[in-house]
Amino acid sequence: MIIFKKQTDIRVYLKRLEAIGIGFVPTMGALHEGHLSLIRQAKKENDLVIVSIFINPTQFNNSEDYTKYPIKVESDIKMLTEAKVDILFMPSKEEIYPEEKDLNNDNFDFGTLEQVLEGKMRKNHFKGVAQIVSILLNTVEPHKLYLGQKDYQQYLIIKMLIQQLNKKVTIVLCPIVREAKGLAMSSRNVRLSPKAHLEANNIFKALTYLEEHKSEKLEEVSRKAKEIITQSNIADLEYFEVVDKNTLSPLLSIEKGNTLACIAVKIDGVRLIDNILL
């Protein structure tokens, strides 16, 4: 695996290669089985697989979340080498945002899509995501971009970004990878205490309850599903919404094949998100 830290170096390297299929997996590191599933999919479908690791400061609205974001460079590199990734792009903050003014992400606009759910709870989060993803896409110029369904709203935003930028890149949305008891894999899971980890399993229980009762009255089923989470005294539910999977606007009943149920909850101070397509 070749590691690049400078944009110009990776660009020059990629330019020298003849037309080959490039698959790209952007990450913020602290890699887990969820990332590996994206990498495996990318390996199957491309000649060359590039992974990036960059903890992007402009997408964190909470400075504590940023400073506490897990960093595991050594084990990440080991994992990527074992997964036979071809290139790792691992720039510094200064490489991506050399000047203070470069941190400004005001010129991205995704309308209502960035104002609901995660966008409502984390102001300017998606502008920051769009900012770094556009920089990375310009650097790597991939043919396929691999994203996980756990960050479903991020997928919709990046889809819109790609249209806005007029880029010819295909997004491959990969299913959520879960632990044995259903908790969605996340880099933040390492911050959960054993008790919090146990209670975090209720997130998937609630989503499964909704799935199993999807033909019943939504209001009632949602109330019961929410209770599965809020029964824990260390869980602070931010939202539990049932929305249209394309526009993210709230639905009054489940429309088969068109519905997304999504949750954000802080368990013992650790913010977790999850969703299910119904």
Ligand code: PAF
């Ligand atoms: O999903 C993530 O890890 C990040 O939001 C991404 C897409 C790598 C941008 O920083």
